[in-house]
Amino acid sequence: MSERHLLLVLHDVAPQTWADYQRFVEMVDALGNVPITWLVVPDFHRRQPLTAHAELCRKLDARLARGDELALHGYHHDDDAAPPRTPRDWLMRRVYTREGEFYRLDQAQARQRLEQGMEVFRRCGWPLHGFVPPAWLMSEGTRLALRETPLRYTSDLRHLYRLPDFQAIDAPGLTWSARSRWRRGLSRLVCAGLAACHRRAPLLRLGLHPVDMRHDFSRRYWVELLVRLLEEGRQPLTKIGCLNRQSPQLPGAGA
Template sequence: MRAISTSTSSPPTAAAGSAASWSSAFWIRCRPAASPGFTARSRPATTAAPNASSSAMVSGCSTVGKLPNSSDSTPLRSMSRQSSWISGTNHPATLIVSFHDLAPPSREAAERFLEGLDRLGLGPATFLLVPRWHGGPPFTEDAGFTRWLGDLVRSGHELCLHGWTHRGETNRGGLFTRLTARHYTAGEGEFFLLDESEATRRIQAGRALFAAAGLPCDGFTAPAWLNGPGARAALEASGLAYYTTWSTLRLCPGGPSLPAPVLTPSSRAAWRRTVSKIWLPFWFALHRRTPRLRFAFHPVDFSYPEMEAFLWRLLRRAAHNRTCRTYLQAALQARPA
């Protein structure tokens, strides 16, 4: 297991791209585009327990604060390091690599994901964090996990809010809506049927937990990428920098939706894994010249060695002539000059 590098080298600064004219007031409050990457720092020597009881709602662009100190007696198995990233050529084309469904139960899979990135020399990545996985305790109640999240951010990766519980209703709406909620999402399309008020409440509650742990929160990805009308309205008013859909990266508030096709398998059944191995190379070939390409891993992918090996091979191909950027870096790159 490798310790976090103390090198001050970081992924290259992305040049600001052009975008449709839209309100830039948000970006005045955001992190400067001149530094889209984060500089890796050595671990603090002391421990500050996260305040899990904080209920203050978050306002503004980011909840950047003092990160949890990281003196966990169990060292990280691997932490993909900036000094090993091979994105120094600064290709204008972007690759956004993400790990979904991050929560204390999926930490082992996340560490395997980091090891794979380290082997390929790829990074930074975006980790989609679920504040209360399937309605369980807040992630802040696991002090070791919370310190580990701080290590992720310090090493250059991004944390993105990924719903609240990752559980959704399945018995509302018409037949198509119920079938989508029940079968396409396996009952996990949490933000698909929420009204604006409830979506706002859950987004604010999630950001409050990030803030209590001293972790930045600049974007949102709904479970299964399903944002219903209520969720979209709540996100536009949330003060976040971006949210994502299955096919786009949406800049907030009121900004353009940037095409960003995603390569992601479905691994929860044998027939789905077989179809994924046929479909994903075709989908990649179709979108290999797109300015922004995404590659999304889920914890279940690491339960099947043959599927995991296939995904690493495909990711290596997808990374050719692209610069790895986090969602936030890609959003900052596309903001108005």
């Protein structure tokens, strides 16, 4: 791919997190035509179903009308599986994250939650092309369940995957862990290094989270990085917009 592209992706979109993103999104909109992929959680932490929040649904309707994309991001965004039994499970589900909802689900469980999420999108009248598991963690059962759906893509931290065959497209992601001051400081250093390393990558993703927006330090970093990448000539796209431009036989992609 001769052009270089950029995907701006906002995670954990729900009634509880919408206000976190408002100021950032206003700054992005002021830059011009920068489409956003919004990762929508239908019932975030089981606290307020999206379908009960008509105002947010109207706002997401408006984002679609601007040319943005809405993608499914888990269902509860909460790991409610049995407690971890192995050191690896404990590391992944208690240290790395406590929100890997699809990390331990079997095929039937994953299929049920995917169907529930797709039904929410149908009820809202939103087109749905992709699914991103919370924390980018998915079980083998989830992978099998995704092959049975009409969804066109999923992703992890390094790739987009064209469904149903999980054909991988290189798409390195930049993201922060911003829950504490030391994490924000370390994330800035790591992210700057990765941005330099992937400067010539055909496709680059910025994966932002609500907690990033609660601190001027991290929010300012993302705005400045976005502006710099645009000035360097990267073309912003949604995930499905990017997939539609990609050839299935793109060099460097594989199953």
